[in-house]
Amino acid sequence: MSFLSISQVTKAFGGLPVVNAVDLAIERGEFFALLGPSGCGKTTLLRMIAGFETPDSGTISIDGDVMNNVPPHQRPTNMVFQSYAIFPHLNVFDNIAYGLRKLKLSKDQLRARVDAMLATVRLEGLGGRAADQLSGGQRQRVALARALVREPKLLLLDEPLGALDKRLRETMQVELRAIQRKVGVTFLLVTHDQEEALSLSDRIAVMSAGKILQIATPRELYERPNCREVADFIGEINFFHATVREITDTTATVNAGLLGIVTLPSANLGSHGIKRDDHILLAIRPEHVRFAPDGVAGEITSATFLGERSHFHVKIAGRSEPVSVSGNAGPQGSAVALIFPPERLIGLPSAD
Amino acid sequence: MKNRALFIYALGYLAFLYVPVLFLPIFSFNNSQFIAFPLTGFTTRWYAGLGADAAMQHALGNSLKVGLVTALLSTMLGLTAAKAVTQYRLRGAAAMLGFISLPLFIPDIVLGISLLLLLGLLNLPLSLASVVVGHMLVCVPFSITVLIARFEGFDRNLEEASADLGESGWMTFWRVTAPLMMPGILASLLLTFITSFDEFLVAYFLSGTEATLPIYIWGQLRFPERLPTVLALGAIILTVSVALVIAAEMLRNLGVKKPMVGA
Numbered sequence: 257m258s259f260l261s262i263s264q265v266t267k268a269f270g271g272l273p274v275v276n277a278v279d280l281a282i283e284r285g286e287f288f289a290l291l292g293p294s295g296c297g298k299t300t301l302l303r304m305i306a307g308f309e310t311p312d313s314g315t316i317s318i319d320g321d322v323m324n325n326v327p328p329h330q331r332p333t334n335m336v337f338q339s340y341a342i343f344p345h346l347n348v349f350d351n352i353a354y355g356l357r358k359l360k361l362s363k364d365q366l367r368a369r370v371d372a373m374l375a376t377v378r379l380e381g382l383g384g385r386a387a388d389q390l391s392g393g394q395r396q397r398v399a400l401a402r403a404l405v406r407e408p409k410l411l412l413l414d415e416p417l418g419a420l421d422k423r424l425r426e427t428m429q430v431e432l433r434a435i436q437r438k439v440g441v442t443f444l445l446v447t448h449d450q451e452e453a454l455s456l457s458d459r460i461a462v463m464s465a466g467k468i469l470q471i472a473t474p475r476e477l478y479e480r481p482n483c484r485e486v487a488d489f490i491g492e493i494n495f496f497h498a499t500v501r502e503i504t505d506t507t508a509t510v511n512a513g514l515l516g517i518v519t520l521p522s523a524n525l526g527s528h529g530i531k532r533d534d535h536i537l538l539a540i541r542p543e544h545v546r547f548a549p550d551g552v553a554g555e556i557t558s559a560t561f562l563g564e565r566s567h568f569h570v571k572i573a574g575r576s577e578p579v580s581v582s583g584n585a586g587p588q589g590s591a592v593a594l595i596f597p598p599e600r601l602i603g604l605p606s607a608d
Numbered sequence: 609m610k611n612r613a614l615f616i617y618a619l620g621y622l623a624f625l626y627v628p629v630l631f632l633p634i635f636s637f638n639n640s641q642f643i644a645f646p647l648t649g650f651t652t653r654w655y656a657g658l659g660a661d662a663a664m665q666h667a668l669g670n671s672l673k674v675g676l677v678t679a680l681l682s683t684m685l686g687l688t689a690a691k692a693v694t695q696y697r698l699r700g701a702a703a704m705l706g707f708i709s710l711p712l713f714i715p716d717i718v719l720g721i722s723l724l725l726l727l728g729l730l731n732l733p734l735s736l737a738s739v740v741v742g743h744m745l746v747c748v749p750f751s752i753t754v755l756i757a758r759f760e761g762f763d764r765n766l767e768e769a770s771a772d773l774g775e776s777g778w779m780t781f782w783r784v785t786a787p788l789m790m791p792g793i794l795a796s797l798l799l800t801f802i803t804s805f806d807e808f809l810v811a812y813f814l815s816g817t818e819a820t821l822p823i824y825i826w827g828q829l830r831f832p833e834r835l836p837t838v839l840a841l842g843a844i845i846l847t848v849s850v851a852l853v854i855a856a857e858m859l860r861n862l863g864v865k866k867p868m869v870g871a
């Protein structure tokens with residue numbers, strides 16, 4: 257069994273399921289992210305793992321022990337709260353030492369342990385600071401230190417960087433990853449920021465409306481999204497309606513309307529059970545679309561300079577939505593032609 | 609022009625509120641048995657007389673006992689009720705609060721008589737304990753009101769963080785909830801104590817043979833020659849009450865500017 261094993265966990269508030277039959281398996285030492293839009297049930301799932309909410313059904317086990325009836329103060333987990341929940345009446349040192357009372361350490365041992373943790377989160381010398389004299393980044397570090405100092409089996413982080421400005425967030429992402437490598441604790445991070453999830457984690461579960469849509473590595477998620485929602489949520493992507501003409505073991509031929517008849521590797525259709533005559537969606541990332549003279553004709557309606565590559569919206573005849581392309585081309589108003597390399601087209605089941 | 613009228617109005621209002629009260633200290637230092645102008649001279653003998661008044665001191669002791677017990681019990685009940693109302697999604701919490709506050713709007717005389725009847729029906733003797741029960745009916749709503757205001761700025765995540773860090777419910781209460789609620793708890797203790805200490809009607813009905821201080825004072829009013837002594841006592845009570853109420857108000861506002869949430 258996996259280190260953290262969640263099986264068919266459901267939780268409803270007032271009759272509405274907020275977490276719906278979720279299965280999740282996380283391995284020891286993993287940096288795992290739970291990614292999803294606001295209100296999709298991420299915090300609720302995390303709170304069930306920490307013990308603050310009880311699942312209506314299903315089981316949660318950590319390191320082989322079923323947790324359903326274990327109260328929060330006896331679980332081998334610690335949590336970094338979305339609001340940090342720093343104790344306002346205690347200074348930094350006492351906040352971090354809070355969870356060590358039961359270990360009955362001597363004064364020196366306690367000091368050594370807290371000081372070591374202060375160093376890990378780079379707050380050396382700030383032990384005497386009052387809680388209300390900390391910056392956002394420092395509060396975040398105190399919350400992290402206070403949880404990690406207890407050496408939990410599993411650390412739960414609820415949007416730990418959400419309250420920080422962009423630059424600090426990027427610095428903290430790097431640090432968080434480094435700290436996780438150093439302490440080796442399993443991290444379960446909740447976020448609605450896809451860049452954060454992609455850059456930090458070993459694996460990601462994408463959640464939407466209480467359900468898990470896909471669990472995969474960042475690269476897989478980006479290159480092989482398994483449904484329209486995941487593809488849409490992770491980065492930018494273009495969709496085209498298409499109909500399957502022919503499928504063999506190696507290739508699939510589809511009628512993609514504006515793009516003509518396209519033959520792509522059948523592996524690109526994934527394992528959705530797509531068959532002949534099915535209506536499907538073809539998806540392609542902006543950086544995989546190419547500007548080339550013999551492609552589909554269009555006109556650049558907006559160009560955003562982003563350094564090495566720019567981002568364009570290209571209007572093509574017969575399609576209302578512009579195509580997103582990243583690459584190099586002329587200014588707004590230029591006539592261009594686009595090529596959609598078949599090996600880069602991903603087939604997904606169409607909702608209708 | 610308008611501001612001036614408003615200012616005069618405010619001044620008049622304050623005079624109306626406080627001038628009568630000022631007669632108390634003024635006549636308590638007046639060297640005459642009769643409460644009348646002109647003042648005849650300065651004396652502290654009425655205050656000195658209090659020191660030798662054993663019946664008064666006994667009544668004072670009773671009032672302090674009743675006040676302390678009422679304050680402690682009301683604040684404990686108030687604390688649990690305020691916590692329940694603000695932190696758990698209770699069904700019918702609003703209606704319940706309304707019911708708890710109802711004694712505030714029932715005339716004390718009605719409250720006193722009903723409790724007297726009830727104790728009679730139950731064959732329970734009148735004592736200081738029955739006064740405490742009566743006073744709690746009036747004091748618990750005060751306590752709840754003060755403490756709810758305090759709990760509303762309280763981040764529940766703090767208690768969860770404590771549980772998450774290994775502390776059970778009781779230890780969380782001692783290490784997190786109580787310290788953060790302390791200003792509110794003290795304010796509630798002071799307000800309920802003052803309310804009980806000053807209360808006359810309910811105590812009058814329920815005290816039996818033991819007099820509290822307000823009852824003792826009421827009794828003294830039958831003897832005109834005792835009046836200046838009563839004024840001296842009144843002046844002391846007034847001063848202490850005002851000091852306690854100011855202290856309670858300061859405690860209530862303490863730390864309100866600093867947000868109590870963890871953000």
Ligand SMILES: Nc1ncnc2c1ncn2[C@@H]1O[C@H](COP(=O)(O)OP(=O)(O)OP(=O)(O)O)[C@@H](O)[C@H]1O
Binds near residue numbers: 274294295297298299
């Ligand atoms: N105690 C509760 N009672 C009733 N509804 C709740 C409760 N907790 C959460 N909800 C509802 O459940 C849904 C999911 O909430 P949750 O906090 O898990 O979302 P989230 O994914 O963490 O969102 P965010 O990114 O905004 O933090 C929301 O619609 C929320 O209103």
Ligand SMILES: [Mg+2]
Binds near residue numbers: 298299300338414
């Ligand atoms: Mg959340």
